């Protein structure tokens with residue numbers, strides 16, 4: 001297995017951009033929560049390591065939410081089953097070596113202090129979780145008030161009063177006092193605006209250095225996000241994992257290097273990240289999409305590129321992932337790139353994507369048998385869409401391709417979720 005030189009903060013930041021896509025309206029919620037939580041942590045005199053954990057947990061705290069329908073509920077101050085998304089997020093992170101230390105903080109980011117106080121958990125976890133809970137509610141309140149008055153400064157006292165009401169019951173008393181302190185300036189509230197919060201997060205990225213990360217750890221990190229995408233619709237469950245495994249398998253059959261095959265696997269896991277922006281009802285629709293709906297879906301591969309291009313070390317991966325709907329005759333999207341300019345790796349991900357989608361059940365049809373899939377792939381070759389050589393390779397290993405595309409879950413750390 002190979003390793004990659006990656007700045008982990010940069011990777012987490014990019015992936016938080018993916019989470020932002022789910023909340024089309026409350027964009028950058030995770031980043032604002034990370035900013036407010038860190039400001040509270042600093043006021044409490046926390047050291048760098050504690051602040052860093054707080055920041056990471058805060059920016060990823062809603063990673064258990066992939067459906068736009070659930071995301072709408074986040075805008076309520078409290079709601080039924082609100083802990084469901086905490087459990088999903090915690091479970092995802094628990095299975096990811098690079099992030100598992102954040103799991104309990106995510107699990108309790110909606111637990112009232114009155115309940116959390118007596119739980120058998122390290123103090124740091126409890127206070128980190130409760131800090132995120134408090135500032136998360138601050139963001140939700142401010143977004144709510146801004147619907148009637150977009151000037152956030154008008155609403156400061158109303159928001160602070162609401163938080164004080166929960167002092168000692170929902171939130172640790174000292175956290176509320178610290179929040180009142182940090183939020184006493186106008187600057188704190190103005191800092192929640194888009195440009196500032198972006199700058200704040202960028203300086204956090206600069207705080208980390210590029211480190212060598214083992215492929216398996218990086219793969220598990222990518223799987224958190226592929227799982228979030230695939231969980232959006234019951235019909236795309238395990239799609240990304242299947243595309244990843246099949247891309248790797250085809251790469252091996254093409255005698256590509258081990259490192260390239262590792263990269264292909266990550267490209268497969270992340271290729272549909274942009275789908276987080278697509279409303280649930282379009283992905284679940286079992287009738288023909290309108291032209292407008294189709295365009296909404298089509299932007300997903302560009303959104304994928306937009307999310308991962310900024311991770312240094314992932315430049316090629318982001319290209320291959322972005323080009324999974326390109327076709328060799330130039331009829332694909334979003335770039336209309338032709339065979340000449342499409343790398344072998346990009347063509348591999350494209351074939352793996354079509355194959356896996358045909359192999360699994362979809363709302364409008366059951367999964368197809370290997371021979372039926374091959375017939376469609378050949379048809380697409382004759383129409384100038386897929387790479388003829390690759391489809392030949394698929395034909396020679398048809399049953400293995402089918403098995404690889406569908407058995408991804410067996411080896412996934414998220415099996416059973």
Ligand SMILES: [Fe+2]
Pocket residue numbers: 029061062074136
């Ligand atoms: Fe949240």
Ligand SMILES: [Fe+2]
Pocket residue numbers: 271272300301324325
């Ligand atoms: Fe796609």
Ligand SMILES: [Fe+2]
Pocket residue numbers: 239243271272353
């Ligand atoms: Fe896909």
